[in-house]
Amino acid sequence: MTREVDRLTRSQREAIIRWKLGHHVFHLMLATMNTRLGEATRALVAGEWTTTRSALVDLARLYDAATSAMRYAADFPRREYEVLVRPSMMPPFASVGFSGVHNTEHAAMLAALRRLRGLYRERQAAVPEPVGAAWRQLLAAQRRNRNNHMFVCRRFVDGGTSLLQEYYAMQRKATEASGDPGGRPSARSCRDRVATTKE
Amino acid sequence: MTSEDTPPDFGLVSPLAMPPDSQVPEGISEGSDPEEYDRYFRILRDQPRLPDWTRHCLRVEADLVADLDRSGLPAEDQGRVLEGLLAIYRVTLERWLAAAELAECHHDAQPPPDEGSEDEEGPP
Numbered sequence: 001m002t003r004e005v006d007r008l009t010r011s012q013r014e015a016i017i018r019w020k021l022g023h024h025v026f027h028l029m030l031a032t033m034n035t036r037l038g039e040a041t042r043a044l045v046a047g048e049w050t051t052t053r054s055a056l057v058d059l060a061r062l063y064d065a066a067t068s069a070m071r072y073a074a075d076f077p078r079r080e081y082e083v084l085v086r087p088s089m090m091p092p093f094a095s096v097g098f099s100g101v102h103n104t105e106h107a108a109m110l111a112a113l114r115r116l117r118g119l120y121r122e123r124q125a126a127v128p129e130p131v132g133a134a135w136r137q138l139l140a141a142q143r144r145n146r147n148n149h150m151f152v153c154r155r156f157v158d159g160g161t162s163l164l165q166e167y168y169a170m171q172r173k174a175t176e177a178s179g180d181p182g183g184r185p186s187a188r189s190c191r192d193r194v195a196t197t198k199e
Numbered sequence: 200m201t202s203e204d205t206p207p208d209f210g211l212v213s214p215l216a217m218p219p220d221s222q223v224p225e226g227i228s229e230g231s232d233p234e235e236y237d238r239y240f241r242i243l244r245d246q247p248r249l250p251d252w253t254r255h256c257l258r259v260e261a262d263l264v265a266d267l268d269r270s271g272l273p274a275e276d277q278g279r280v281l282e283g284l285l286a287i288y289r290v291t292l293e294r295w296l297a298a299a300e301l302a303e304c305h306h307d308a309q310p311p312p313d314e315g316s317e318d319e320e321g322p323p
Contacts, residue, residue, distance in 0.1 A: 014266075014269075017262075017266065018266070018270065020240055020241060021259065021262055021263060021266070023240045024240070024241075024242075024259050025259055025263055025280065025283075025284075027240075027242060028255075028256060028259060028287050029283050029286075029287065032283075032286060032287045032290050035290050036290065058286050058289075058290075061282055061283065061286055062283055062286050064279050064282075064283075065279045065280055065282055065283020065284075065286065066283065067279070068272070068275075068276035068277070068279040068280045068283070069280050069283065071272060071276050072263075072267070072270060072272050072276065072280060075270045075271055075272050088239075089239065094231060094235060094239060095230055095231040095232075095235055096230055096231065097230035097231045098231040098235060098236070098239070099231065099236075100236075102231060102232060102233040102235065102236035103233075103236060104233050104236075104237070104242075107233075
């Protein structure tokens with residue numbers, strides 16, 4: 001009896017493994033970032049500059065590492081994304097609006113970084129230069145990460161539109177069509193539209 | 200049949216689902232959510248402790264390193280990923296060290312055994 005996995009080509013297996021293993025690496029890095037963000041926040045408030053700087057340097061390094069981990073996760077042919085990976089994140093295999101915004105560790109990291117940014121601004125005048133340099137490193141790493149995200153999106157999808165962006169676009173169209181400013185499309189209509197968009 | 204094969208309550212009672220916010224749910228969710236994201240990417244939320252976390256790190260690192268050379272990832276990106284793994288291990292080792300130091304403190308705080316108690320009968 002042929003197993004399902006034996007029907008996959010080598011390229012398809014690599015695509016599945018890299019897509020999910022790359023995300024596992026990404027999650028480990030995010031959890032580590034969340035740990036360091038907690039330490040950086042505590043040290044910044046306490047004025048412990050050596051600890052603050054050390055945590056910020058690690059955070060910048062981890063941000064760049066997370067960027068490269070996502071490049072690894074997307075290191076497979078576009079064809080495999082189109083015929084195997086993207087459909088696995090769409091109806092009927094997944095709900096409409098499936099997206100990386102539902103990554104719990106990433107959401108926690110962004111919230112912790114926003115908090116740290118606010119605290120840093122409040123104390124900026126008192127921050128020694130080595131801490132300021134580490135802070136700028138972190139912000140630069142964040143910018144590189146954002147740019148890379150668009151790179152990965154565009155690599156696989158013309159225009160770089162995500163499934164969630166498609167979902168929101170469908171919501172807007174449905175609202176405009178119904179004339180109801182608070183209206184939402186049904187899951188079924190969204191699924192049909194996604195299928196149409198895909199085709 | 201081993202105890203592992205026996206379901207809780209001998210299979211006589213079905214589990215009860217409770218919302219995470221302990222309130223009656225509102226409406227019907229039509230879109231995706233973090234639970235679905237976790238299921239898709241095979242993320243478990245079963246409160247791993249430090250040894251479990253470490254085992255997962257080692258497994259992911261081994262799988263990644265085994266595949267990195269086969270991938271088309273540029274050397275610069277490979278280096279950054281490995282630096283990230285080092286940072287993960289550094290934080291993990293710090294946690295192990297803190298746990299070991301705490302265990303040593305507890306051990307040092309234990310009263311020394313009473314020399315005259317050797318012949319006393321211990322608990323059953």
